[in-house]
Amino acid sequence: MHPINRKIIECLQDENLPFTELLNKIGDDYNHGKFGYHLRTLSKFVELEPTTRKYRLTDRGKLLADVIHDFRFLTSRGTEASRYAERLTIGDHAVAFYDNDNFKRQISFPFLKAGLSRGEAGVYIVSEDKLDSEIREMQEYGIDFDSLPKEAFTIMSAHEWYLRKGRARAKTIATNWQTLVHEKKRAGFAGVHAAGEAAVLISNGKSEELLRYDKSLGRQLASDLCGLCLYDKNVLEERYLAQVFHCHSHIISKDLLGKTVA
Numbered sequence: 001m002h003p004i005n006r007k008i009i010e011c012l013q014d015e016n017l018p019f020t021e022l023l024n025k026i027g028d029d030y031n032h033g034k035f036g037y038h039l040r041t042l043s044k045f046v047e048l049e050p051t052t053r054k055y056r057l058t059d060r061g062k063l064l065a066d067v068i069h070d071f072r073f074l075t076s077r078g079t080e081a082s083r084y085a086e087r088l089t090i091g092d093h094a095v096a097f098y099d100n101d102n103f104k105r106q107i108s109f110p111f112l113k114a115g116l117s118r119g120e121a122g123v124y125i126v127s128e129d130k131l132d133s134e135i136r137e138m139q140e141y142g143i144d145f146d147s148l149p150k151e152a153f154t155i156m157s158a159h160e161w162y163l164r165k166g167r168a169r170a171k172t173i174a175t176n177w178q179t180l181v182h183e184k185k186r187a188g189f190a191g192v193h194a195a196g197e198a199a200v201l202i203s204n205g206k207s208e209e210l211l212r213y214d215k216s217l218g219r220q221l222a223s224d225l226c227g228l229c230l231y232d233k234n235v236l237e238e239r240y241l242a243q244v245f246h247c248h249s250h251i252i253s254k255d256l257l258g259k260t261v262a
Helices: 003-014 019-026 032-041 059-076 080-087 101-117 128-141 158-162 170-186 199-203 207-217 238-246
Strands: 046-049 054-057 093-098 121-126 153-157 192-197 225-232 250-252 257-259
Touching: 003 019, 003 032, 003 046, 003 054, 003 059, 003 128, 019 032, 054 059, 080 101, 080 250, 080 257, 093 101, 101 121, 101 128, 101 192, 101 225, 121 128, 121 158, 121 170, 128 153, 128 158, 153 158, 158 170, 158 192, 158 199, 170 192, 170 207, 199 207, 199 225, 207 238
Parallel strands: 093 225, 093 250, 121 153, 121 192, 192 225
Antiparallel strands: 046 054, 250 257
8 A cells, every 4th residue: 555545544544634634644644636636535434424524534544544553553562672671670761763654652651651551640741732643553553441550550641741821841850750749659659660752842943942851850750750761853953862872871763772971
């Protein structure tokens, strides 16, 4: 299947979308004519709802979306990057660089699941528009939320966690982490495995404050927290890469994998 066709199916799995919004999610490289061609080739799987003028998956499209999803996870399980993420332990401060959601999930899901299996609480901070879809993806991956103890897993909006009234303060974010870890330990958990997307800070012009925050945490975290910072390479300016690298003790990416040197 053409990558654009697959992405159309994946986008419509979460919600029905009008032409322009769907095109924007695919990317700016495709003009209306090329994109219309791809939609026509998917006529058995995608249809235009006449009342709302939004595209949606047909019944066959929903089946195809499930097949794409299952294949993606079958091929991603057991990769070197996911195995490395699973081995991160309390005290580790890791950074993962990703360029698409699939690779991000290959890292963050095994990381979170490994922490839960050790009796630690899981915290996942993602873009607000991904909250529902990430829950569904984690369930498909094999994280059974119904079987987990109360308060074992928390998913939060990155905007609400990192930005308060449009402000981002490194000291405040670090203090909030300390408070959250204390609450989880008081609830009976051994510690916290936390993964958080940083894109909201970068896209809101808070890159400098993000670096101050990451640096303040230190390359080695406290004895009750394991952190995985998720950086989208599509939004992170190249001039910040070296600084991000040196703020963390572990790096996970498609090109680099292992402990960093201070």
